[in-house]
Amino acid sequence: MPHIDEDIHLEAKELWRPSSPEKTQIYDFMTKVSTKHGISMYDYNALWQWSISEPAKFWEEIWHYTGIKAHEPYQQVLESDQVLFPRPAFFEGSTLNFAENLLYPASLPDENSIAVIGATEADREFISWKELRERVRKCANALKEAGLQTGDRVAGFVGNHANTVVAMLAAASIGAFWTGVSPDTGVHAVLERLKQVEPKVLFADNSSLYNGKVHGSHAKVREIVSELPGLEVLVVFEIAKSLEFSLDQLRPENGKVVTYNDFEAAVLDQSAPLEFASLRPDHPVYILYSSGTTGAPKPIVHGSLGTLLQHKKEHLLHCDIRPSDRLFYFTTTTWMMWHWLVSGLASGATIVLYDGSPFRPFDVEGGNGEMAMPRLIDELQITHFGTSAKYLSMLEQAALNPSKHAHRPVSLSTLRAIFSTGSPLAPSTFEYIYSSIHSDVMLGSITGGTDIISLFCSGCPILPVYKGEIQCRSLGMAISVFDYAGNDISASGEPGDLVCTVPFPAQPVMFWPPGPKGQEKYRKSYFDVFGPSIWHHGDFVRVNPQTGGVVMLGRSDGVLKPSGVRFGSAEIYNVLLKHFADEIEDSLCVGRRREGIDTDETVVLFMKLAPGCPSTVPELAARIQAIIRKELSPRHVPGIIDACPEIPVTSNGKKVENAVKQILCGLNIKIGASVANATCLDWYRDWSSANS
Structure with missing residues (x-):
């Protein structure tokens, strides 16, 4: 029976230690794996070492522990002696559907319990599991009526609201690929992305609400549609119903434009059931994009099973998210964290979507902008709150203390974890969180990327939090630190390049377009520096050999x-x-x-x-x-x-x-x-x- 290692080196400043690590899901997983495989694992490091030395066994255990729902069983988890490029196949022989795993999670939540909470600066929407499934059924059948097929691309120029989740799940149920861009993105940046992947259907908001103002999107949508010659259907979400929005001016050159309500109403058989296409594990579900700060962004295609396995592993084991929990991440639909948030459904959790300014309180009268998110946590009883390092540093600079706020203090009593990513979290911000926000939360400063739609290094509910450090290298992720000559310097504590040396299922399935051109983009992006066996991520980091924590130092090219x-x-x-x-x-x-x-x-x-x-x-x-x-x-x-x-x-x-x-x-x-x-x-x- 594993126990938690108490021999912790304290040279780094410890800010938090879990009070009941034995009650966590990762502890339960470690116990079951130890018993089944007849091995002794006494702490997180032992579990991590096993996960990277036995990747096939580890990922097979993740498949079973997280309750992957498959149509056909797998024949083989992973071939031995695989390099990372070309991408190896995981769980060959199996078939499944990504949307089905999110809509019908293994935890079997009550169909009348809340699956999604949609929040804006102005209102709230509570959607049960039953209602969510019904909305996806209607949207999926409307997409089929419009001629959408497996392998087609569906794009969204949409905000972080429930309709976006419904459209994505509907597309995934058919086997189409979803790609989303936030409405605050400039037209040129939108077209740099969407013209490459040629969507057949585009969902677009007619407006967005930000900082108390309604921003119409008619001009942007018209320009976007005019530059997408392969677009067959434009579906408009009427976010602001009173806003004048001329549909005729938005009609695609070779297609049609319709409001979302009319799109659903056009289905001939309104009672048609929701069906889930049975697809290979590497069948694409998402297309995301590289940053594109010094050139056109590269479309990165992510597979169904790899995304699902990785997110469920991170949510259940690294975040200790449970069916009764409420998961929030302040994100746009463009950022990979939106996809990470939505996958919370697969663990049976309630996901909280927020579309608006993080400094705009719901109750404006007498309110305080800096208190908007803390008040939202209390109001919606959020248990896991995610945001960017920049947002937290802004609160730090404002010296905000929610529990001692003069106008209306908040307790944050439901909060168990705070997640931060996007850029390194400053050591001073670590101390600020524990002194001014909450003294007993797991502060998960996490890092990964659009490239893997998940995390390389993450939080861990059975490890302490040390000032300035990410708690651990994620399970199944063989992270090392290399110097410029390719030597592993992880144990030295010296800074170097973050690399991964063992295959993992969340590797992209390809770069767009399919074929040799996309494959060469893929290779150059990660395998040009150290070769096909070493994923070179582009982050500059060091590992603390005493704590096992990871310190982010910026990008390698910087x-x-x-x-x-x-x-x-x-x-x-x-x-x-x-x-x-x-x-x-x-x-x-x-x-x-x-x-x-x-x-x-x-x-x-x-x-x-x-x-x-x-x-x-x-x-x-x-x-x-x-x-x-x-x-x-x-x-x-x-x-x-x-x-x-x-x-x-x-x-x-x-x-x-x-x-x-x-x-x-x-x-x-x-x-x-x-x-x-x-x-x-x-x-x-x-x-x-x-x-x-």
Whole structure:
């Protein structure tokens, strides 16, 4: 019988320790695996080591423990001695349907219990399992009536609301591929994506509500439709029913346009049942896209079983999500975290969708914008709350303490876990969460990517939380740290590139388009650096050999190398957030080395000053350099520090370091439309010219 290892190294600062680890699902899984296979596993590290040394046995146990619903049984889990590229096959011989596993989870929730809560700035919608299944049935039959077939693409220019989940599940039930783009995305960025995958059906919102204002989408949708010649059906969700929205002007060149209500009503047999196509495990379910910050985004295609297995493993074991829980993630439909959130249905949990500003309270009168999400947690009894590191750092800068808020304190009594991703979570923000938000929650600073639609490193309910560290490398994910020469330096604690050395089912099934061209894009994206046996992810990290925790240091292509010393930009950002939060609103740190000009790399730090900052740039720069020298090292001190008007970010709020780095290095690059505020890059071009 396994027990929890109490011999924990405490050199890193421990902020939280689980009080009843033996009551978690991961402990139960570890116990059952130990008994079945006759092995002794006494802690998480032993379970992780077994999961990566015996991948076929591990994933087979995940299949059974999480209750995958299949039409045909698998013949083989995984061939032995497989490399990661070309992608190996998992669970060959089986057939299943992704949508069926989400709509009819193994936990068999009561059909009248709540499956989905849809929340906006203005209202709430509660949808039972029975109602959700009925809505998917109607939508799926309408899609079939419109001629949709297995393998067709269905796109959504839609917000994070219940209709989006219904449309996705309906498409997946047939075997079509779903691809979603948030309505706040610019037309050029939308078309960069959708023109590549040629959707047959497009769902679009007629408007969105954000920060108390209704934003019509007629002009955007009209332009998008006009550039998609293969589009056969445009289906419009009437988010704002009073909004004037001329359907005739939106008609696809070779198709039709219809409101969602009329789309459903057009089905000839209104009593037709919901049917689930029986599909191979690697049959695609989602198409996501690379960031596209320095060129056209690459369409990444994810398979049904790999996505399902990985998400169920993460939800049940790493997050300890149960059927009675309520899972929330503040996300757009473009971000991979939307897909991760929706998969919560497969564990029988209630998913909470929110479409709107995170600073817009439902009850505006006497409210406080910073309290909007804490109040939502209390109101909807959310147990697992996910957001971006940027949002949490903004709360930290505002010194918000929900339990002591003067106007209306909140208890957050239902909250058991907080998840953060999108960028590294600063050590100071770890302490802020435990001192000001909640003292007894699992803080899961997690990391993965669109590339794997899941996590490489995650939270763990049987491990402590240490300041500044992700708790663990995920089960089944053979994560190591390599130096530039391909040596494994994980045990040294030194920083290097995050790699994965054992196949896992959530690898993309392909890059679009199918065939040699897409396959070559796939290979170059992850296997150009260390070869077909090593997935090179592009993150710069280190593993703490004492705790097993992982520290994110930024992206590999943004690694700073002055005088040959390698470090990540996150180290600089953490210092600024800790010491200069009142003076600096945001920052960007990159290296500049111009060919034929510079013999070494210069670290350049740009600061977006906070409103009303009293300091001059030279005075502030001198203090920053002194603090960095003291807290990090002389090698970390930026050679140039200057103020800037804006920090370029993607639509998900990630800093666009690489584009600025290439501008400063004098490279002529094409900036992709995924830079949400791309016009600000002109300032960096001017700065580079003026400081040459």
